[in-house]
Amino acid sequence: MKFFVDTADVKEIRELNDLGLLDGVTTNPSLILKSGRDIVEVTKEICSIVEGPVSAEVTATEYSEMMKEAAALSRIADNICIKLPLTLDGLKACKALTSDGHHTNVTLCFSANQALLAAKAGATFVSPFIGRLDDIAFDGMDLIREIRQIFDNYGYETEILAASIRTVNHVKEAALIGADVVTAPPATLKALVKHPLTDKGLEMFLADWAKTGQKIG
Ligand code: E4P
Numbered sequence: 001m002k003f004f005v006d007t008a009d010v011k012e013i014r015e016l017n018d019l020g021l022l023d024g025v026t027t028n029p030s031l032i033l034k035s036g037r038d039i040v041e042v043t044k045e046i047c048s049i050v051e052g053p054v055s056a057e058v059t060a061t062e063y064s065e066m067m068k069e070a071a072a073l074s075r076i077a078d079n080i081c082i083k084l085p086l087t088l089d090g091l092k093a094c095k096a097l098t099s100d101g102h103h104t105n106v107t108l109c110f111s112a113n114q115a116l117l118a119a120k121a122g123a124t125f126v127s128p129f130i131g132r133l134d135d136i137a138f139d140g141m142d143l144i145r146e147i148r149q150i151f152d153n154y155g156y157e158t159e160i161l162a163a164s165i166r167t168v169n170h171v172k173e174a175a176l177i178g179a180d181v182v183t184a185p186p187a188t189l190k191a192l193v194k195h196p197l198t199d200k201g202l203e204m205f206l207a208d209w210a211k212t213g214q215k216i217g
Contacts, residue, residue, distance in 0.1 A: 001175050004052075004183035006163065008035035010045050012186040017049050024052035026127070026163065026183040028083070028107070029059055040076060047077030053124075055105045057083035058093070066093040074102060081105050081124060086114045091121040098122035105161065112146040119156035125181065129164035130174070140164070144177045168192055 002023035005016050008031040016022045025046050032039050039056070047054045056076065058069040066089060070082045081103040084090040094104045098121070105125040106118035110133060118126040128147060130140030147160050159180035165171060168191050174182050 001179065002052075002159075002181040003189060004055075004161070004181055005189060006031070006165070006183040006185050008032050008037070008042050008046065009186070010035075010042065010049065013046055014049050016186060016189060021189070022050060022052070023181070024054065024081075024183075025050050026055040026083070026105070026161075028055075028057050040072075043073070043076050043080070047079050050079070052079065053081035053103055053105075054079055055081045055083040055107075055125075057107065058085075061085070061087065061089060063089040063092050066090065067096065070097055070102070083107050083127075086110075086118060091117055094118065094121040094123050098124065107163070110143070112143065112150055115143075115147040115158075115160075116150055119151060119154075119158040123158045125159045125161040127161045127163040127183070130162055130170055131164035131166040133164075134166070140170070141173045141177065144174055144179050148178050168194075 003021055004024040004026050005013060005022060006026045008027045013025060035042050043056050056073045058066045060066045060069050073082055074080050082097055083105040084094050086106050086108050094106055097104050103124040105127055106123040107127040109115050109126050109128045115126045115128060128143045133140035133143060144162055161181040161183060162174035162179040163183050165182055165184035165188055168188060171182050171184060171192060
């Protein structure tokens with residue numbers, strides 16, 4: 001499973017990338033707002049930190065404007081992945097961009113039929129939003145399950161990018177179902193390592209080690 005971080009905070013991205021566990025980054029207009037930085041400047045910096053795909057989202061809603069924005073975004077770096085909304089114009093742009101060799105991420109996916117359309121449009125990634133479905137009393141994981149089955153039925157190569165991740169259990173469940181990628185906030189990715197028995201066990205080992213009076217190396 002690939003791990004993407006869902007943020008435009010370069011400090012957090014650098015820290016996770018240094019751990020060697022990061023496969024890519026996803027951003028969106030809200031995350032750019034949160035960063036307080038210029039989209040081109042911050043995206044360029046992110047692309048220089050991470051080798052994998054960095055999703056940068058168009059904000060136009062009409063096809064030809066989307067294509068202009070996609071051209072501008074793709075000039076930022078070679079690892080830019082153009083993020084497009086799941087609308088008819090977004091799908092048309094996705095088809096054109098993927099045919100032209102660009103990587104694409106079709107976002108704001110809330111149904112299996114929408115994901116099917118993204119796959120037919122040749123999307124590199126489709127982003128089903130788990131947390132936002134949970135928020136309105138649907139089960140976001142059911143959507144991941146349905147998309148997995150549909151893509152496997154037809155051999156679609158579009159990768160399922162589980163997004164809007166809110167908990168470590170979301171990560172585990174998405175992995176069990178077979179999502180290809182998970183994108184999560186930095187705190188959620190870091191929380192994956194936590195287990196009280198690991199902390200307790202380490203504490204005991206270190207205490208016993210100190211009693212031996214030994215030193216390694
Ligand atoms: C994905 O690419 C989105 O940026 C993100 O996962 C949305 O998450 P949210 O619902 O927590 O805003």
